[in-house]
Amino acid sequence: EVQLVESGGGLVQPGGSLRLSCAASGIIFSNYWMSWVRQAPGKGLEWVANIKPDGSEKNYVDSVKGRFTISRDNARNSLYLQMNSLRAEDTAAYYCARGSGGYILYWGQGALVTVSS
């Protein structure tokens, strides 16, 4: 059974930083592109970033470029999202996701990030 378990969410002040982690099991993690997708409260889904299986290619939505960094550790079956210079509009549930050619086949349960003073 595929499991993606996020951790590291919480309350942070505007301008602060947070690092999300995602532990994967039940898949050969190093074979797959991985993504972060977020959902603001009561809103639709927004693809945030993805990373190639070997980590050599990373893509970001414009609104987080220069502030967020996606990374992975294939030896630990783990995905990360380092979020700096956080803004109120970054408040959302952040889902770790395993893609399959671009669409999302598996989702984590989500980690809630709240940016507020």
Place this chain on the structure above:
Amino acid sequence: EIVLTQSPGTLSLSPGERATLSCRASQSVSSTYLAWYQQKPGQAPRLLIYGASSRATGIPDRFSGSGSGTDFTLTISRLEPEDFAVYHCQQYGSSPYTFGQGTKLEIK
């Protein structure tokens, strides 16, 4: 970036009825790289359709997808009580991958 617009925003129907949900793209989606997801309150989305018309594993055949270019449709042939949820479309033909704003399917 490709903007996806879903309509209607909310669809009110009764169990047993047919549902037709629309997803329109601001530019052509290459190679029909269009997916549909179902999301229930408090849950992560679930993949229903990929490649515009291919059902994901375990998805009942009352769900079907169609379309190409800029116009795509998700059809639920006969609504079951468990089908009332929010539906999202996503294009993955060009980066950044984008989602529509969602259609809420509610019980009439």
